[in-house]
Every structure is written in C-alpha cells, then in structure tokens.
Amino acid sequence: xxxxxxxxxxxxxxxxxxxxxxxxxxxxxxxxxxxxxxxxxxxxxxxxxxxxxxxxxxxxxxxxxxxxxxxxxxxxxxxxxxxxxxxxxxxxxxxxxxxxxxxxxxxxxxxxxxxxxxxxxxxxxxxxxxxxxxxxxxxxxxxxxxxxxxxxxxxxxxxxxxxxxxxxxxxxxxxxxxxxxxxxxxxxxxxxxxxxxxxxxxxxxxxxxxxxxxxxxxxxxxxxxxxxxxxxxxxxxxxxxxxxxx
Amino acid sequence: xxxxxxxxxxxxxxxxxxxxxxxxxxxxxxxxxxxxxxxxxxxxxxxxxxxxxxxxxxxxxxxxxxxxxxxxxxxxxxxxxxxxxxxxxxxxxxxxxxxxxxxxxxxxxxxxxxxxxxxxxxxxxxxxxxxxxxxxxxxxxxxxxxxxxxxxxxxxxxxxxxxxxxxxxxxxxxxxxxxxxxxxxxxxxxxxxxxxxxxxxxxxxxxxxxxxxxxxxxxxxxxxxxxxxxxxxxxxxxxxxxxxxxxxxxxxxxxxxxxx
Numbered sequence: 001x002x003x004x005x006x007x008x009x010x011x012x013x014x015x016x017x018x019x020x021x022x023x024x025x026x027x028x029x030x031x032x033x034x035x036x037x038x039x040x041x042x043x044x045x046x047x048x049x050x051x052x053x054x055x056x057x058x059x060x061x062x063x064x065x066x067x068x069x070x071x072x073x074x075x076x077x078x079x080x081x082x083x084x085x086x087x088x089x090x091x092x093x094x095x096x097x098x099x100x101x102x103x104x105x106x107x108x109x110x111x112x113x114x115x116x117x118x119x120x121x122x123x124x125x126x127x128x129x130x131x132x133x134x135x136x137x138x139x140x141x142x143x144x145x146x147x148x149x150x151x152x153x154x155x156x157x158x159x160x161x162x163x164x165x166x167x168x169x170x171x172x173x174x175x176x177x178x179x180x181x182x183x184x185x186x187x188x189x190x191x192x193x194x195x196x197x198x199x200x201x202x203x204x205x206x207x208x209x210x211x212x213x214x215x216x217x218x219x220x221x222x223x224x225x226x227x228x229x230x231x232x233x234x235x236x237x238x239x240x241x242x243x244x245x246x
Numbered sequence: 247x248x249x250x251x252x253x254x255x256x257x258x259x260x261x262x263x264x265x266x267x268x269x270x271x272x273x274x275x276x277x278x279x280x281x282x283x284x285x286x287x288x289x290x291x292x293x294x295x296x297x298x299x300x301x302x303x304x305x306x307x308x309x310x311x312x313x314x315x316x317x318x319x320x321x322x323x324x325x326x327x328x329x330x331x332x333x334x335x336x337x338x339x340x341x342x343x344x345x346x347x348x349x350x351x352x353x354x355x356x357x358x359x360x361x362x363x364x365x366x367x368x369x370x371x372x373x374x375x376x377x378x379x380x381x382x383x384x385x386x387x388x389x390x391x392x393x394x395x396x397x398x399x400x401x402x403x404x405x406x407x408x409x410x411x412x413x414x415x416x417x418x419x420x421x422x423x424x425x426x427x428x429x430x431x432x433x434x435x436x437x438x439x440x441x442x443x444x445x446x447x448x449x450x451x452x453x454x455x456x457x458x459x460x461x462x463x464x465x466x467x468x469x470x471x472x473x474x475x476x477x478x479x480x481x482x483x484x485x486x487x488x489x490x491x492x493x494x495x496x497x498x499x500x501x502x503x504x505x506x
Contacts, residue, residue: 052383054380054383054384078386081385084384086381086384088380089377090376092376092380094378095372095376096369105385109385109386109392110386
C-alpha cells in the first residue's frame with residue numbers, strides 16, 4: 001500500500017473551557033517529511049493524538065486517503081494503526097519488558113513473524129541505531145537518548161507507511177539531536193513513508209522538512225516549504241523563526 | 247453560583263451522586279468489556295500465567311500467615327466463650343464454619359487487595375501517565391484485552407485457590423491452639439466432619455472468586471482512568487484499595503444473605 005495523503009479539515013478541540021484547536025486545517029504530503037511547528041502549549045501534541053485516533057475532535061474531519069477517522073469502523077482503525085509508527089515524546093517504552101522485547105513488541109503482538117525472525121529484525125534495528133548489545137537490557141537502565149533510539153526502533157520495526165514523531169529531539173544534547181534528525185531522514189528515505197514531525201526545533205525544521213505547517217492560536221497560519229517559510233512576512237512566523245518558541 | 251448554604255449542600259450531594267453514577271457506569275462497561283474480550287481469541291496464556299503467578303504464588307506466604315493467625319485467634323476466643331457453657335466439643339465446627347464461610351474468603355481477599363489490587367492500580371496508572379497505554383493503542387493492541395482481561399481472569403481464578411489454602415491453614419491453626427488449651431484433638435476434628443457441610447466450603451470459594459473479580463477490576467479501573475501525573479498514581483492506588491475493601495465487604499453481606 002502506498003503512503004497515504006492525510007488531510008486535516010477544520011479541526012476544533014476544547015478541554016474544559018479552553019479551546020485548544022480552533023479550526024486547524026492542513027495537508028500532510030505523502031512520502032515527504034512534514035513538520036508541524038508551533039510554540040509550546042499550542043496544541044501540537046493534541047493534534048498528533050487526534051491524527052492517531054487517541055482523541056476525537058469536537059468538530060472537523062481527518063482523512064487518510066478516503067478513510068475519515070471519526071467515521072471509521074473499528075476494523076478500519078485497527079488496519080490503519082498497523083500502518084502507523086509513532087515515536088512518543090518520552091519514548092513510552094514498556095518498563096516491564098527488556099529493550100529487545102520492546103522493539104519486537106509490535107511484531108510479537110500481531111504474530112507477524114516467527115520468534116527467531118522477530119528477534120533478528122529487532123537486533124538489526126538496534127545495531128543500526130547504535131545499541132548493538134542492548135537487546136536484553138532492562139529499559140529502566142537506559143539514558144534519555146537511548147530510550148529515544150529504542151522507541152524509534154520500535155516504531156520502525158513494522159516498516160510503517162506513516163511515521164509520526166512527537167518532539168523527537170526534546171531533552172537531547174546537540175550531538176544526539178543531530179543523530180536523531182539523521183535517523184528521521186534515513187527512515188523516510190529508506191521506506192518512502194509519510195513522515196510528520198511535531199517540533200519546535202527551528203534548525204531541524206529548516207534542514208529536514210519538505211513541508212512545514214505552523215500552528216498558532218489553534219489555527220495553521222502558514223503551510224509551505226522551508227524556503228517559503230523563511231520569506232513569510234507574518235510577525236508570528238518571524239518571531240518563531242527568531243527563536244521565540246516558548 | 248448561589249451563596250445559599252442549603253442550595254450549595256443540595257448541589258454538592260447532586261454532584262456527588264452524578265459522579266458516582268458516572269464512575270459505576272464506566273466501571274461496569276470496562277469490566278464487562280474485559281470479561282468478553284477474555285473469551286475471544288487470540289489468548290495470550292503466557293500473560294495470563296504471569297498474572298496468576300503474581301496474584302497467586304506471590305501472595306501465598308501472606309495468605310498462609312493470615313489464615314494461620316486468624317484461625318488461631320478465633321479459636322482462642324471461641325474456647326473462652328464456649329467453656330462457659332461446657333460446649334468445647336463445638337469449637338472445631340465453629341472455627342471451620344467461620345473460616346470456610348467468612349473469615350477465609352474475606353480476609354484473604356482483603357490481604358490480596360492490599361498486595362495485588364494496589365499494585366495493579368499503580369502499574370496501570372504509571373503506564374497511563376507515561377503514555378504506554380496510548381503506545382499500545384497506536385500499535386493496534388487493545389489495552390483492555392492485553393492489560394486488564396488477564397489481570398481480572400487471574401485474580402478470579404487464583405482467589406478461590408488462595409482461600410482454600412487459608413481455610414485449611416486456619417483450621418490447622420485452630421486445631422493447634424485447641425490442643426494447646428487442653429481440648430480433645432479427636433473431638434475437634436470429628437465434630438467438624440459431622441457438622442460442616444461441603445456447601446459451606448463451596449459457597450466460600452464462590453464468594454472469593456467474586457472478590458477476586460472485584461479487587462482486580464477495581465484496581466484496573468482506577469489505574470486505567472488515572473489523571474494527573476505522579477500525584478494521580480498515588481491517588482488511584484489509594485482509591486483502588488479503599489473502594490475494593492468497601493465493595494468486598496458490601497458484596498460479602500449481599501452474597502451471604504443470598505447463599506446461606
């Protein structure tokens with residue numbers, strides 16, 4: 001199956017008396033690296049949870065090609081999720097499992113491959129990510145950077161057509177950030193997946209992105225290539241590019 | 247908002263009642279869903295056996311201690327009371343009946359709630375606040391089937407087994423105390439055979455299976471719907487224990503009234 005086009009139309013989401021998203025609309029380009037940027041607290045992670053069906057919108061539509069998420073049957077949603085890899089901000093690794101079991105979990109759970117094949121695949125991914133001997137280590141012994149890499153391996157093991165990254169470089173040192181950025185780029189090139197990165201890392205955005213959408217006050221105020229974004233005269237965009245990300 | 251104290255009191259009770267109905271409804275839906283999903287393949291026996299080990303095998307020592315001392319202290323009290331009426335021959339049956347019908351099931355369940363129900367709530371709460379449950383969902387795994395069903399099933403299966411151990415150990419504890427207090431050992435045992443019926447044991451075990459269901463489902467419910475970071479984890483764990491205790495004691499009264 002080819003990487004889908006994801007279309008987000010006029011999404012509204014309110015928590016209590018706070019309206020976080022006020023008509024967010026944008027298109028996630030298929031087979032490209034897309035960035036959703038915005039200041040902290042703008043609702044980027046909420047947007048990601050809506051895109052993965054973890055939350056439902058109060059109004060609006062999210063389309064994966066011709067499948068509308070809020071109208072999808074349980075079976076369709078299940079099938080869609082098998083095509084998605086998601087890297088959570090803090091990794092969301094299962095503490096009760098070892099590093100290798102975490103990486104192999106999606107294949108093990110869906111019984112997609114025999115145990116030996118699953119293990120070999122997980123070990124291969126861990127080696128690619130610089131964690132060659134980590135298979136049997138408990139996840140509680142990992143550093144922040146290692147946790148991110150293990151979570152990335154878990155997201156990649158099912159060879160997803162859609163890859164979501166929630167603040168992949170937050171909390172990492174510059175060296176590790178550059179490494180993770182490289183991995184995102186490699187993952188997209190290798191699989192041709194549709195990638196959406198939630199970020200407020202301006203440098204990574206301008207380097208890696210094919211398409212950037214900027215969320216401000218619950219709406220998308222710019223959706224363009226990085227070069228077009230640099231030339232965008234909007235004061236909010238200028239301020240963000242100048243480094244006002246909090 | 248009105249400043250009239252009477253209205254505020256009515257509003258408070260109304261809100262509490264609505265909250266209670268909401269939680270009861272959501273708890274019922276979650277428990278029923280977990281039960282139904284546990285019947286639908288694929289079954290993950292390794293996960294189930296792991297939970298059975300955590301609930302059953304790892305609770306064995308504390309259950310043995312509870313059974314032993316409950317039987318022993320109850321026997322002391324019964325001997326003291328029955329000696330006044332020269333009814334020492336009834337000590338054995340009284341202890342055995344109390345252990346199998348009431349003390350075994352209830353005290354075992356309360357001990358396991360403190361050990362396992364709280365752990366289930368804490369584990370699921372921690373998984374919730376660190377987005378592990380969201381991660382499961384996004385990977386296409388139903389967290390209710392993967393996390394909750396095996397826990398409820400394991401507790402429902404293991405509680406009767408633990409209760410049977412507590413019953414037996416309690417009677418043995420009572421027997422040892424009775425001998426120590428000069429009662430006739432043969433009479434203690436034979437009168438149990440004469441008076442205690444198998445229904446006493448069965449009904450006690452049925453009660454404990456229900457208590458197992460309650461302690462696991464309440465623990466899982468509290469953990470699964472946790473909000474608010476580390477503070478939320480602590481709150482859910484406390485609520486899980488308190489609610490399970492109350493539900494077990496209320497459930498015990500209802501079942502006892504129906505069964506015996």
